[in-house]
Amino acid sequence: xxxxxxxxxxxxxxxxxxxxxxxxxxxxxxxxxxxxxxxxxxxxxxxxxxxxxxxxxxxxxxxxxxxxxxxxxxxxxxxxxxxxxxxxxxxxxxxxxxxxxxxxxxxxxxxxxxxxxxxxxxxxxxxxxxxxxxxxxxxxxxxxxxxxxxxxxxxxxxxxxxxxxxxxxxxxxxxxxxxxxxxxxxxxxxxxxxxxxxxxxxxxxxxxxxxxxxxxxxxxxxxxxxxxxxxxxxxxxxxxxxxxxxxxxxxxxxxxxxxxxxxxxxxxxxxxxxxxxxxxxxxxxxxxxxxxxxxxxxxxxxxxxxxxxxxxxxxxxxxxxxxxxxxxxxxxxxxxxxxxxxxxxxxxxxxxxxxxxxxxxxxxxxxxxxxxxxxxxxxxxxxxxxxxxxxxxxxxxxxxxxxxxxxxxxxxxxxxxxxxxxxxxxxxxxxxxxxxxxxxxxxxxxxxxxxxxxxxxxxxxx
Numbered sequence: 001x002x003x004x005x006x007x008x009x010x011x012x013x014x015x016x017x018x019x020x021x022x023x024x025x026x027x028x029x030x031x032x033x034x035x036x037x038x039x040x041x042x043x044x045x046x047x048x049x050x051x052x053x054x055x056x057x058x059x060x061x062x063x064x065x066x067x068x069x070x071x072x073x074x075x076x077x078x079x080x081x082x083x084x085x086x087x088x089x090x091x092x093x094x095x096x097x098x099x100x101x102x103x104x105x106x107x108x109x110x111x112x113x114x115x116x117x118x119x120x121x122x123x124x125x126x127x128x129x130x131x132x133x134x135x136x137x138x139x140x141x142x143x144x145x146x147x148x149x150x151x152x153x154x155x156x157x158x159x160x161x162x163x164x165x166x167x168x169x170x171x172x173x174x175x176x177x178x179x180x181x182x183x184x185x186x187x188x189x190x191x192x193x194x195x196x197x198x199x200x201x202x203x204x205x206x207x208x209x210x211x212x213x214x215x216x217x218x219x220x221x222x223x224x225x226x227x228x229x230x231x232x233x234x235x236x237x238x239x240x241x242x243x244x245x246x247x248x249x250x251x252x253x254x255x256x257x258x259x260x261x262x263x264x265x266x267x268x269x270x271x272x273x274x275x276x277x278x279x280x281x282x283x284x285x286x287x288x289x290x291x292x293x294x295x296x297x298x299x300x301x302x303x304x305x306x307x308x309x310x311x312x313x314x315x316x317x318x319x320x321x322x323x324x325x326x327x328x329x330x331x332x333x334x335x336x337x338x339x340x341x342x343x344x345x346x347x348x349x350x351x352x353x354x355x356x357x358x359x360x361x362x363x364x365x366x367x368x369x370x371x372x373x374x375x376x377x378x379x380x381x382x383x384x385x386x387x388x389x390x391x392x393x394x395x396x397x398x399x400x401x402x403x404x405x406x407x408x409x410x411x412x413x414x415x416x417x418x419x420x421x422x423x424x425x426x427x428x429x430x431x432x433x434x435x436x437x438x439x440x441x442x443x444x445x446x447x448x449x450x451x452x453x454x455x456x457x458x459x460x461x462x
Contacts, residue, residue, distance in 0.1 A: 185252025379405025
């Protein structure tokens with residue numbers, strides 16, 4: 001029998017203070033029952049002696065503290081887990097929001113998870129095909145990696161997220177594949193877009209969706225990504241599935257963390273965010289990976305919008321330290337109609353070399369990737385020089401590189417949000433574009449490989 005308390009001292013916003021408690025622990029779930037039988041839920045934010053600070057999941061409006069009973073449940077937030085989760089849509093607390101029945105669980109797990117022993121981790125080494133050339137060809141996603149997308153307000157990261165969720169696959173394996181999608185603090189219109197797209201394309205059949213809306217409580221926003229990761233760990237390590245976890249928008253998560261921190265009157269860090277933002281983000285990101293002896297794996301693709309497009313903002317800055325690279329969306333490319341507007345030069349996948357090459361993608365992947373990067377960079381430099389000094393200042397070779405840069409953006413980077421390119425198509429397109437620059441400028445590819453993939457055209461008889 002759970003002990004009940006009638007000692008609520010005060011309520012301030014979503015917080016309430018309960019006195020004269022014993023045996024209460026941090027993060028413990030709480031029920032507050034009113035005289036009319038209405039029950040509101042919350043969790044313990046802080047314990048100080050015989051006082052417990054509780055944050056409500058719902059609003060405190062209309063809560064009568066004089067005759068309310070408080071019960072501490074002795075456990076943290078848990079998620080019901082079963083293979084029946086696939087194809088279902090839940091709210092940020094794991095409750096069905098698709099009109100279907102509640103999950104009959106095979107097991108229940110605390111959403112905070114267990115840290116992975118570093119010695120048990122297996123190194124990411126298998127290529128994941130997203131069908132997007134700017135990622136597959138140049139900033140390759142590897143199974144078990146965490147590769148964030150840095151975006152800006154108004155940029156089409158939602159469309160990119162759904163495209164990756166539809167198209168992502170592990171080549172050359174017969175292992176089951178699943179997508180766990182966590183939408184954090186999004187609008188109703190965005191939620192409707194995600195649900196409609198997943199349903200229309202059939203991607204929902206191998207997906208689990210967690211939807212937290214902008215008007216939901218901040219405390220639920222903090223729980224949502226952990227719900228998704230707990231579901232992913234179950235599918236990956238218990239059911240031997242490869243799981244891709246897409247979380248959008250991490251910035252909304254960090255804002256909720258700041259709101260809760262301010263409510264607790266904690267000393268703020270950079271730009272008002274709590275000083276433990278780094279460790280909090282790491283506790284989520286580090287739940288990605290592969291474990292020795294387990295067939296399944298978790299790959300993370302967190303998406304965050306950079307406030308004012310500032311990559312030095314604490315959220316992208318700290319995320320970059322924890323994760324293995326970043327995919328950066330560019331406002332200028334979006335403005336000229338390049339979709340998806342991925343800026344490949346500052347983008348980076350630190351594990352790309354581990355997932356490409358003969359037996360994984362193709363033998364020419366690494367050298368052509370390096371050559372495309374170099375040629376595009378030189379072409380962009382030539383275009384900037386032309387703006388300052390005029391086209392007359394460019395040599396013929398510089399003009400060829402400038403033309404290459406334009407065609408590279410139009411044909412390679414820009415492919416729309418519905419085209420699914422195989423890695424073969426992406427690599428072949430790269431070779432087609434390399435025809436636009438002089439053969440003697442292909443200095444990052446061995447001659448024998450150039451001869452194989454870019455043979456000299458036979459001269460026509462005079």
